[in-house]
Amino acid sequence: xxxxxxxxxxxxxxxxxxxxxxxxxxxxxxxxxxxxxxxxxxxxxxxxxxxxxxxxxxxxxxxxxxxxxxxxxxxxxxxxxxxxxxxxxxxxxxxxxxxxxxxxxxxxxxxxxxxxxxxxxxxxxxxxxxxxx
Amino acid sequence: xxxxxxxxxxxxxxxxxxxxxxxxxxxxxxxxxxxxxxxxxxxxxxxxxxxxxxxxxxxxxxxxxxxxxxxxxxxxxxxxxxxxxxxxxxxxxxxxxxxxxxxxxxxxxxxxxxxxxxxxxxxxxxxxxxxxxxxxxxxxxxxxxxxxxxxxxxxxxxxxxxxxxxxxxxxxxxxxxxxxxxxxxxxxxxxxxxxxxxxxxxxxxxxxxxxxxxxxxxxxxxxxxxxxxxxxxxxxxxxxxxxxxxxxxxxxxxxxxx
Numbered sequence: 001x002x003x004x005x006x007x008x009x010x011x012x013x014x015x016x017x018x019x020x021x022x023x024x025x026x027x028x029x030x031x032x033x034x035x036x037x038x039x040x041x042x043x044x045x046x047x048x049x050x051x052x053x054x055x056x057x058x059x060x061x062x063x064x065x066x067x068x069x070x071x072x073x074x075x076x077x078x079x080x081x082x083x084x085x086x087x088x089x090x091x092x093x094x095x096x097x098x099x100x101x102x103x104x105x106x107x108x109x110x111x112x113x114x115x116x117x118x119x120x121x122x123x124x125x126x127x128x129x130x131x132x133x
Numbered sequence: 134x135x136x137x138x139x140x141x142x143x144x145x146x147x148x149x150x151x152x153x154x155x156x157x158x159x160x161x162x163x164x165x166x167x168x169x170x171x172x173x174x175x176x177x178x179x180x181x182x183x184x185x186x187x188x189x190x191x192x193x194x195x196x197x198x199x200x201x202x203x204x205x206x207x208x209x210x211x212x213x214x215x216x217x218x219x220x221x222x223x224x225x226x227x228x229x230x231x232x233x234x235x236x237x238x239x240x241x242x243x244x245x246x247x248x249x250x251x252x253x254x255x256x257x258x259x260x261x262x263x264x265x266x267x268x269x270x271x272x273x274x275x276x277x278x279x280x281x282x283x284x285x286x287x288x289x290x291x292x293x294x295x296x297x298x299x300x301x302x303x304x305x306x307x308x309x310x311x312x313x314x315x316x317x318x319x320x321x322x323x324x325x326x327x328x329x330x331x332x333x334x335x336x337x338x339x340x341x342x343x344x345x346x347x348x349x350x351x352x353x354x355x356x357x358x359x360x361x362x363x364x365x366x367x368x369x370x371x372x373x374x375x376x377x378x379x380x381x382x383x384x385x386x387x388x389x390x391x
Binding site: 014074075076077078081101102103105106108109110112113114116117118119120121122 | 231
């Protein structure tokens with residue numbers, strides 16, 4: 001059984017801002033982290049990450065990991081999975097939350113395959129029950 | 134250009150979907166069909182083959198009855214097929230399925246792997262990305278257009294954010310969306326010919342699968358319960374007696390929409 005208790009949210013940039021689903025994910029992560037006692041981290045991958053990182057902080061992130069590169073202006077699964085995995089390594093979270101979008105699905109599936117972790121999609125609510133091991 | 138197309142057999146869109154109340158697995162003892170989204174992938178593979186040559190190989194994981202979905206792909210024009218079937222694989226989740234497909238795809242040479250964007254039963258849409266990751270191949274998902282230019286692909290992705298034009302070298306893993314083409318109906322000759330096309334059936338041991346990663350026991354996710362969505366309730370009907378506009382405004386205000 002892992003001692004990990006933190007949650008990592010992989011931010012979805014949209015038109016130079018955080019997509020609404022990312023803000024919702026941070027709120028959900030806060031609720032879950034409240035029960036588990038771990039930090040909420042957000043990884044922002046963007047060409048101009050400053051405003052997104054600041055917004056992540058305002059919405060409740062304890063830590064923000066930033067990968068800023070002009071190449072991130074357009075989503076590509078490989079680099080986004082690499083960036084998310086670097087944040088996973090740094091934050092060592094129990095749970096990674098991605099957007100339930102086309103792009104977010106690619107990131108979630110890539111990370112889960114690389115981690116050998118379970119993968120759930122299209123989540124509308126979540127709670128920590130202590131059932132899983 | 135040799136193309137692998139991964140297909141799934143799903144229960145008929147018209148059939149009532151029932152879940153086993155103990156395992157929460159889908160009851161597949163009803164009419165089953167080739168996943169409609171996969172028809173677009175098969176069609177796209179055939180179009181690329183017709184323009185550039187090569188071979189189209191169908192890869193499927195499923196129970197023995199999934200042979201029907203495989204045969205339909207062959208009847209459409211695919212050249213040969215591999216069906217991975219084994220009781221030990223039943224109950225695999227998306228990750229387990231991706232692992233099995235990736236291992237099957239390692240057993241032959243291909244330049245492209247095509248997927249339908251998702252299945253109409255599991256609806257996860259994550260298997261293409263997981264397979265790409267396991268194969269270490271680039272992924273282009275939710276494609277509305279695919280053009281082969283030598284060993285390079287020029288594609289259009291369609292996402293919630295809009296349209297993206299991308300280029301990618303082969304080999305690559307692609308998922309295509311509804312509307313990318315018009316899937317052909319198998320001709321009578323195609324249906325007859327499909328019976329003679331090579332269909333290789335493989336089990337877990339033929340692919341040397343790690344049993345801890347497959348089946349219900351290998352699944353990293355557990356279904357604890359399931360229920361049908363609530364039936365839609367009838368709306369409120371208001372006859373307009375002159376106060377209709379007022380009532381609409383009140384309704385919108387009560388729902389905090391204005």
